[in-house]
Amino acid sequence: MSSIFRLDASIRQDGSVTRAVADTLEAAIVEDLDRVEVVRRDVGATPLDGTVWGTAAFAGWTPEDDRSEAQRAALAVSAELADELVAADVLIFAVPLYNFGVSQHFKTWWDVVGTDPRFAPGSTTLAGKPAFLVTARGGGYGPGTPREGWDHATGWMRRVLEDVWGLDLDVIETELTLADVTPAMAELRDLARAQLAESHDAARNSARSVTLRLRRAA
Template sequence: MSTIFRLDSSIRTEGSVSRAVADTLEASIVEAEDADTTVVRRDVGMNPLANDVWATSAFAGFVAEEDRTDAQVAAKAVAAELADELVAADAIVVATSLYNFGVSQHLKTWIDTVISDPRFAPGTETVKGKPAFLVIARGGGYAEGTPREGWDHATAYLRRIFEDVWGLDLDVIETELTLAEVTPQMAELRDLARQQLAESHEVARTSGRSVTLKLRSAA
């Protein structure tokens, strides 16, 4: 039996590309697994963490447990709960979008709060080697040679956290031009956008099937 932890951070439900591609990935993993698969979901896009939970938890780390305020105790409990979800998972899926050229504030708060748990502080190896996926959607085009090359300030940061800080075995599934269908100025890019979306779903299907081999070999 495997446990998949899935985190969504899109502020949209209807029409969300990151959610749709993550759905394909999740379905492929579940379908390919012979044994029962449990999917644990956390949606910080629709149910954000409190804005002050990270700071309160972080500062509580410098206070002896017996001296912590009620708010600090509660914040550390939230951080521990988030960390527990990652520790218990056999594979991790994080679905997000590029917002204003950066990381979703809801995802950033989740990351910061997790890091405030001692098991996920820089230098720890709590989830090192676990298979993980970053599913990211970008409304425009940010590839080399495009007018906004270098404007994506989210993907490199997320890679740094998931790969270098937490040591996850990370695959990235990227979809661009997701706003072409609803943006008149991007009308000429719609065929390319549809092609990219189809390719992302196919990568998700293939990746879902392949990750089961990692799960079985680790069992």
């Protein structure tokens, strides 16, 4: 049996582009494989307690016998999150751009995972594992746009997922997602719909490539 770990960081349940594109990706993978288990971690709907990271981080420098109950509990959370990643064959991260930066819920999750010994600096626990980053931006941030250089999230996420964790990462990006509800972006609505359709197509195509890889490895 193959397994997928999926993380969602959108604070929206309905109308979320990252959730919708990740749904397409997940469904295509599941459809193309015989048996698939999907483990979900929705940090957008159920955020991690922001104090867990600091407690777990300091616990790592505290002798085991001297750890407080709070430290032991924080390390247990970290281990649970790490277990979900280690056990999966494919990883999906659906994380939108918020306020020009990284979702605080995703950042907290990543920080907490990093306190598990399996994710210590220099570790190769996830090296080479296939993964997808599905991200979305309300406006346009490409070269020549007024917001060029204002996306401070995608580069960071690629850095920590590709370079720090060593994942074999495929990035699916969608822009102009607020065009339908923003009068000033009315002239961009056709382009926005086309970009969204392209993202769903990219998700289906990427799913095929990863299912072929999983079949070869089976």
